[in-house]
Amino acid sequence: MDFALSDHQKLIRDTVRQFMDNEVRPSVRQRDREARYPDAEVKKLAELGCCGMLVPEEWGGPGLDTVSYVLMLEEVARVDAAMATSLSVTNSAVQAPLLAFGNDAQKKKYLRRMASGEILGSFCLTEPQAGSDAAGIQARATRDGAVYKLNGTKTWVSNGSVAGILLIFAKTDPNAGGADRSAVAPKKDITAFLVEPSFKGFRVGRHEEKMGQHSSPSVEIILNDCEVPAENRLGEEGQGLKIALGALDGGRIGIAAQAVGLAQGALDESIKYAKQRHAFGKTISEFQAIQWMIADMQTEIEAARALVLYAAWLKDSGGRMGAAASKAKLYASEMCNRVVAKAVQIHGSVGYSRETDVERMYRDARVITIYEGTSEVQRMIIARDLGL
Numbered sequence: 001m002d003f004a005l006s007d008h009q010k011l012i013r014d015t016v017r018q019f020m021d022n023e024v025r026p027s028v029r030q031r032d033r034e035a036r037y038p039d040a041e042v043k044k045l046a047e048l049g050c051c052g053m054l055v056p057e058e059w060g061g062p063g064l065d066t067v068s069y070v071l072m073l074e075e076v077a078r079v080d081a082a083m084a085t086s087l088s089v090t091n092s093a094v095q096a097p098l099l100a101f102g103n104d105a106q107k108k109k110y111l112r113r114m115a116s117g118e119i120l121g122s123f124c125l126t127e128p129q130a131g132s133d134a135a136g137i138q139a140r141a142t143r144d145g146a147v148y149k150l151n152g153t154k155t156w157v158s159n160g161s162v163a164g165i166l167l168i169f170a171k172t173d174p175n176a177g178g179a180d181r182s183a184v185a186p187k188k189d190i191t192a193f194l195v196e197p198s199f200k201g202f203r204v205g206r207h208e209e210k211m212g213q214h215s216s217p218s219v220e221i222i223l224n225d226c227e228v229p230a231e232n233r234l235g236e237e238g239q240g241l242k243i244a245l246g247a248l249d250g251g252r253i254g255i256a257a258q259a260v261g262l263a264q265g266a267l268d269e270s271i272k273y274a275k276q277r278h279a280f281g282k283t284i285s286e287f288q289a290i291q292w293m294i295a296d297m298q299t300e301i302e303a304a305r306a307l308v309l310y311a312a313w314l315k316d317s318g319g320r321m322g323a324a325a326s327k328a329k330l331y332a333s334e335m336c337n338r339v340v341a342k343a344v345q346i347h348g349s350v351g352y353s354r355e356t357d358v359e360r361m362y363r364d365a366r367v368i369t370i371y372e373g374t375s376e377v378q379r380m381i382i383a384r385d386l387g388l
Helices: 007-034 039-047 066-079 081-101 104-115 240-276 288-317 322-352 357-369 375-385
Strands: 121-124 140-144 147-158 165-171 190-195 202-207 218-229
Touching: 007 039, 007 066, 007 357, 039 081, 066 081, 066 240, 066 288, 081 104, 081 121, 081 147, 081 165, 081 190, 081 240, 081 357, 104 165, 121 147, 140 165, 147 165, 147 190, 165 218, 165 240, 190 218, 190 240, 240 288, 240 322, 240 357, 288 322, 322 357, 322 375
Parallel strands: 121 165
Antiparallel strands: 140 147, 147 218, 165 190, 202 218
């Protein structure tokens, strides 16, 4: 097996790393405190092709492979996990379904603008009473001539207040009661829609006050007879859950890459601090206890990175990557939380201070085991793949 990156992949990795260190790192801490979205920085990343990496050239993107994409996300998350979340949502959760199920008119209208960074995408599935149970959503879409009228509330919508296009899922079968939990395939009662924030009946509700990732907005979306033109339906009626679950499969690879990048950033900070901090007449990096913690952190990061790259390679080669994506997401997200906890421990009391990056990283990491499918959901998928 050849684990070597191509020269082009290395160039992408190194270019994004340099940009993040020079252009983004100086402002991360202040933006986190202000819960300010990095609009200018994301636009500059868009100029590097990072807002539409998987979009083919015919639709305005560079048409890169998934391995290049996860390398980009890792380097972004190494400095700013919140920014990586925003990029992951627009690249994977929105653009990938549009590529797979959109018609030419929809791709022409939205893909080019997303690939250039002119607009961002947002993925709207979760509701107050429907999280892991995606088939349990209650939002409704009723056709009225040339438009659908959407009613309902979506929650925890990443990019929701800054997006130019939102992929929203709603039930189009009024008699449907959701999925049969014992069935292999859910009922085909959910449909996907491409919704612009200017559409009548669309409103951004409250902003979530979160533990971490403050500069990545998570908002409530309120649909009150929101009028969506019929030509903005993505795919056919009843294909919505298939579209959503497929998007989540691919998105999990990106979130796993984010976890690896965040953990790598925490390790980098820990090594730097351990070499500077003195105790009992020597640097703490000379103590075996600290060395072993750092050795364990590095080993876990490398293991997670291998899972991520394998899942990305499977996606590029057309293999079955659902379980591989879940394994990468499960292990990388839980690894990340272990690593950043050790990073805070290595820093001691200063690691508990908002003057350090590891404090922010500790808060940012916690959600990674939750969004794009909780660890428990990933274990269910992996067990199902084993025939259990």
